[in-house]
Amino acid sequence: KQEVTQIPAALSVPEGENLVLNCSFTDSAIYNLQWFRQDPGKGLTSLLLIQSSQREQTSGRLNASLDKSSGRSTLYIAASQPGDSATYLCAVGAQAGTALIFGKGTTLSVSS
Amino acid sequence: GAVVSQHPSWVICKSGTSVKIECRSLDFQATTMFWYRQFPKQSLMLMATSNEGSKATYEQGVEKDKFLINHASLTLSTLTVTSAHPEDSSFYICSAQTRTSSYNEQFFGPGTRLTVL
Numbered sequence: 001k002q003e004v005t006q007i008p009a010a011l012s013v014p015e016g017e018n019l020v021l022n023c024s025f026t027d028s029a030i031y032n033l034q035w036f037r038q039d040p041g042k043g044l045t046s047l048l049l050i051q052s053s054q055r056e057q058t059s060g061r062l063n064a065s066l067d068k069s070s071g072r073s074t075l076y077i078a079a080s081q082p083g084d085s086a087t088y089l090c091a092v093g094a095q096a097g098t099a100l101i102f103g104k105g106t107t108l109s110v111s112s
Numbered sequence: 113g114a115v116v117s118q119h120p121s122w123v124i125c126k127s128g129t130s131v132k133i134e135c136r137s138l139d140f141q142a143t144t145m146f147w148y149r150q151f152p153k154q155s156l157m158l159m160a161t162s163n164e165g166s167k168a169t170y171e172q173g174v175e176k177d178k179f180l181i182n183h184a185s186l187t188l189s190t191l192t193v194t195s196a197h198p199e200d201s202s203f204y205i206c207s208a209q210t211r212t213s214s215y216n217e218q219f220f221g222p223g224t225r226l227t228v229l
Binding site: 032043044098099101103104105 | 209223
C-alpha cells in the first residue's frame with residue numbers, strides 16, 4: 001500500500017530564505033506526482049505536476065524534482081515571501097484515472 | 113479553464129439530518145470525480161470514486177449507505193451524508209478528472225466544511 005510522508009511537518013523561516021520541502025513515497029511505481037498548496041480552511045491549489053518520466057518542473061519561484069527510483073520528491077521555494085505561508089501537500093497518482101494519495105503536508109510560515 | 117465548484121461552501125446541521133454536497137465541473141466534462149475527506153490537522157483521505165453513469169466505488173471503511181454518491185451527468189456529482197452525526201464533521205473536497213487529461217491531472221473544488229451539532 002502506497003504511503004506518502006512529508007518532512008518536516010512544520011517549518012518557520014524569515015522572508016527571503018530559500019527552502020526545501022521533502023516528500024517520500026514507499027512504492028516507486030507511480031504515474032505522476034503533484035504538489036499542492038492549501039490555505040487554512042480552503043481548498044487545494046495545484047502548484048506543479050510531474051510525470052513519472054520527468055525529473056523536474058518549474059513555475060516561477062517554485063521548482064519540484066522527482067527521483068522515482070528512490071521514492072523522493074522535493075519542492076524548492078526560492079526567495080520566500082510571507083504570502084507563501086500555507087500548508088504544502090504532496091500527492092502521488094498510481095495510474096491514470098485513479099485517485100491521489102496524499103501526505104500530511106508541511107505547514108510553512110514565512111515571517112517578514 | 114478546469115474549474116470545479118462545490119456547494120455549499122459550509123453547512124451546519126443538527127444530528128440526524130441529511131446533507132447534500134454538490135460538485136460541479138464548470139468548463140469541462142468530468143468522466144471521473146473523487147470525493148475526499150479531511151479531518152483537522154490530517155491529510156486528505158479518499159472516500160469514493162465516482163464515474164458518470166455507474167455506481168461509485170467506496171474505499172474500505174467508508175459506509176456506502178451513509179455517504180450516498182450520485183454522478184448523474186458529466187458535470188455534476190453529489191455526496192449526501194445521511195443521518196449525519198458529530199463524527200461526520202469534516203472538510204469534504206471533490207476533484208474532477210476529464211477524459212482528455214492525459215496526465216491524470218485532477219482539479220479540486222474549494223471544499224465544503226460540514227459541522228454536525
